[in-house]
Amino acid sequence: xxxxxxxxxxxxxxxxxxxxxxxxxxxVSLGECLxxxxxxxxxxxxxxxxxxxxxxxxxxxxxxxPWLGVLAAGVVGSLFGAIHGYLCKLPKVNDIAIGIALMLFxxxxxxxxxxxxxxxxxxxxxxxxxxxxxENPAIQQALEINPLFILGFLLAVAMWWAxxxxxxxxxxxxxxxxxxxxxxxxxxxxxxxxxATTVGGxxxxxxxxxxxxxxxxxxxxxxSSGQGLMxxxxxxxxxxxPLACFLAAILFGAAGALGPALQxxxxxxxxxxxxxxxxILTLGILIVSVSPKRSLRGAPAELSIxx
Amino acid sequence: xxxxxxxxxxxxxxxxxMPAAAILISGILFAVFLLFLGKSPVxxxxxxxxxxxxxxxxxxxxxxxxSPFMLTALCVAxxxxxxxxxxxxxxxxxxxxxxxxxxxxxxxxxAPPFVVIGTMVIVSAIAGGIWMGIVGxxxxxxxxxxxxxxxxxxYIAVSILNFFVEGMxxxxxxxxxxxxxxxxxxxxxGNIPGTDVHWGLIVGIVLCVVLYFLMNxxxxxxxARITGxxxxxxxxxxxxxxxxxxxxxxxxxxxxxLAGFFEVAAIHGKANAxxxxxxxxxxxxxxxxxxxxxxxxxxxxxxxxxxxxxGGLIQRRMDLPDATVLVLQGLIFVVxxxxxxxYGRFRVFQLEDSTS
Numbered sequence: 184x185x186x187x188x189x190x191x192x193x194x195x196x197x198x199x200x201x202x203x204x205x206x207x208x209x210x211v212s213l214g215e216c217l218x219x220x221x222x223x224x225x226x227x228x229x230x231x232x233x234x235x236x237x238x239x240x241x242x243x244x245x246x247x248x249p250w251l252g253v254l255a256a257g258v259v260g261s262l263f264g265a266i267h268g269y270l271c272k273l274p275k276v277n278d279i280a281i282g283i284a285l286m287l288f289x290x291x292x293x294x295x296x297x298x299x300x301x302x303x304x305x306x307x308x309x310x311x312x313x314x315x316x317x318e319n320p321a322i323q324q325a326l327e328i329n330p331l332f333i334l335g336f337l338l339a340v341a342m343w344w345a346x347x348x349x350x351x352x353x354x355x356x357x358x359x360x361x362x363x364x365x366x367x368x369x370x371x372x373x374x375x376x377x378x379a380t381t382v383g384g385x386x387x388x389x390x391x392x393x394x395x396x397x398x399x400x401x402x403x404x405x406x407s408s409g410q411g412l413m414x415x416x417x418x419x420x421x422x423x424x425p426l427a428c429f430l431a432a433i434l435f436g437a438a439g440a441l442g443p444a445l446q447x448x449x450x451x452x453x454x455x456x457x458x459x460x461x462x463i464l465t466l467g468i469l470i471v472s473v474s475p476k477r478s479l480r481g482a483p484a485e486l487s488i489x490x
Numbered sequence: 491x492x493x494x495x496x497x498x499x500x501x502x503x504x505x506x507x508m509p510a511a512a513i514l515i516s517g518i519l520f521a522v523f524l525l526f527l528g529k530s531p532v533x534x535x536x537x538x539x540x541x542x543x544x545x546x547x548x549x550x551x552x553x554x555x556x557s558p559f560m561l562t563a564l565c566v567a568x569x570x571x572x573x574x575x576x577x578x579x580x581x582x583x584x585x586x587x588x589x590x591x592x593x594x595x596x597x598x599x600x601a602p603p604f605v606v607i608g609t610m611v612i613v614s615a616i617a618g619g620i621w622m623g624i625v626g627x628x629x630x631x632x633x634x635x636x637x638x639x640x641x642x643x644x645y646i647a648v649s650i651l652n653f654f655v656e657g658m659x660x661x662x663x664x665x666x667x668x669x670x671x672x673x674x675x676x677x678x679x680g681n682i683p684g685t686d687v688h689w690g691l692i693v694g695i696v697l698c699v700v701l702y703f704l705m706n707x708x709x710x711x712x713x714a715r716i717t718g719x720x721x722x723x724x725x726x727x728x729x730x731x732x733x734x735x736x737x738x739x740x741x742x743x744x745x746x747x748l749a750g751f752f753e754v755a756a757i758h759g760k761a762n763a764x765x766x767x768x769x770x771x772x773x774x775x776x777x778x779x780x781x782x783x784x785x786x787x788x789x790x791x792x793x794x795x796x797x798x799x800x801g802g803l804i805q806r807r808m809d810l811p812d813a814t815v816l817v818l819q820g821l822i823f824v825v826x827x828x829x830x831x832x833y834g835r836f837r838v839f840q841l842e843d844s845t846s
Contacts, residue, residue, distance in 0.1 A: 288820025459649030
């Protein structure tokens with residue numbers, strides 16, 4: 184009985200943890216997916232995520248409305264995205280290097296302005312409680328789902344559908360797959376990439392606001408443990424498919440949640456290997472599925488990391 | 491003869507003046523930022539100067555910080571000559587420092603210090619070299635992008651360090667911070683006589699010079715630069731592209747691994763999470779500012795070391811957060827990269843030939 188009980192506890196904790204941990208992954212990877220689909224990579228999303236977290240928290244503190252914080256985080260995120268998009272469009276400018284530079288600049292600026300927000304308590308995003316039917320408090324707690332997770336899921340479905348079925352989706356895909364083809368169709372390639380990077384930055388900013396407004400739910404300098412950079416790996420892992428991004432985010436989240444879940448029942452061995460698992464998995468998948476002769480299935484051909 | 495000299499001067503003038511102008515413009519932008527916040531830019535730059543270069547004390551502080559910047563910048567610069575953007579030098583630094591501490595533990599007490607230190611140096615270079623070697627290998631054999639793989643390996647290195655430091659190899663007598671056993675005072679390398687600066691500075695400078703000669707004056711370096719310039723041409727010439735990629739990555743990782751050795755053997759005396767200090771990421775900035783030229787890395791690393799060293803003074807005197815210098819660094823980096831687009835745009839630097 185006690186074994187079954189602790190297994191259930193671990194599974195429930197993992198389920199809840201996976202949803203919590205995966206939400207920022209989900210947003211930032213959807214943003215990266217959109218940007219990469221247009222043929223450009225943004226490594227600066229880590230900075231955008233951290234800056235979004237700081238902005239969201241500050242706005243929530245000053246206005247008392249966490250949702251205003253989410254919106255503001257998205258807006259500053261799109262600003263970062265637009266700067267990246269604009270700079271990368273200049274000739275001879277390397278998008279990978281600019282991304283790293285903006286990552287440093289974004290985290291630096293977030294820490295600079297965020298110093299004042301480490302102590303005070305801002306209003307946090309409320310969770311939606313799906314667990315009312317159960318008497319078990321553990322189940323109730325596990326089914327407290329944050330609204331951004333649901334929004335992220337809907338966004339993933341919408342993006343998946345839009346890439347397939349809409350004119351805009353086709354334009355973005357064409358731009359990412361072949362610049363000459365896009366130019367021949369009369370598409371303004373630079374403009375499409377600028378928009379894709381800007382909107383991608385918006386998503387990353389929203390993902391950041393989740394970190395400070397929901398889980399862990401306060402602003403500290405160490406709140407992002409590289410989720411923004413991991414999104415790049417996650418998108419490769421998901422083969423540039425928004426629905427797969429959703430599943431991959433859950434998987435990455437579950438791997439991150441497994442360690443703490445096991446710790447809660449007294450198993451602390453291997454905690455750090457669970458943390459490393461997604462990275463090892465992604466590297467393994469890259470090694471197995473890429474070859475010098477052909478690029479990854481589903482990869483935008485204009486993307487610098489797969490060319 | 492004279493014409494050739496002038497054109498060479500013009501060419502190198504562009505490479506010196508453009509980054510200088512980029513730094514100047516970022517300085518002006520940062521001054522505007524400070525004015526916006528109601529702080530005095532004049533006071534800021536005065537303190538920056540005093541904290542980084544004003545006194546012999548601040549110079550020593552600057553040089554201590556410059557040493558890991560040089561070594562991690564080499565980790566970016568050498569593969570960059572082959573056209574690779576490696577950003578995971580921090581991972582090689584961690585593995586180097588961790589390897590050095592691990593290999594020292596069983597030797598402590600019975601082996602003479604020079605044996606312990608010698609072993610640590612070799613192991614840290616090998617550990618870092620292997621770590622970046624993986625990046626080169628998966629790039630060559632599987633075509634995996636080196637930026638992504640080096641980044642993933644950085645996170646894996648962090649997990650490996652934490653796993654052993656908090657588990658098997660944790661020093662039980664240190665309750666504060668999970669660390670390996672200390673390597674012992676007698677096994678730590680001292681400072682350069684008469685200073686507070688450890689030997690990492692000298693090693694950094696020597697390696698920069700040696701690798702400059704390797705990349706610019708040897709067949710290996712020439713082949714590497716051809717590969718970076720045009721991969722197809724290099725393959726068509728029958729150059730051993732794979733070997734070049736692997737060897738450059740191993741050299742790069744060994745340099746970053748040595749940075750880890752100095753962190754352990756000169757600063758912390760043990761391996762713990764203090765190794766993850768962001769030196770690898772600053773190294774990227776240093777290398778790009780130096781346009782991946784190992785000789786230029788030396789002054790740039792000292793320049794950025796000075797900015798980093800002045801952080802504390804600026805924080806205390808101007809009541810600014812410690813991230814202030816990070817903002818300045820980030821700004822310099824962004825402006826510098828954006829300025830790449832202006833190369834070849836200014837008539838002053840152009841060679842006067844029929845095409846212009």
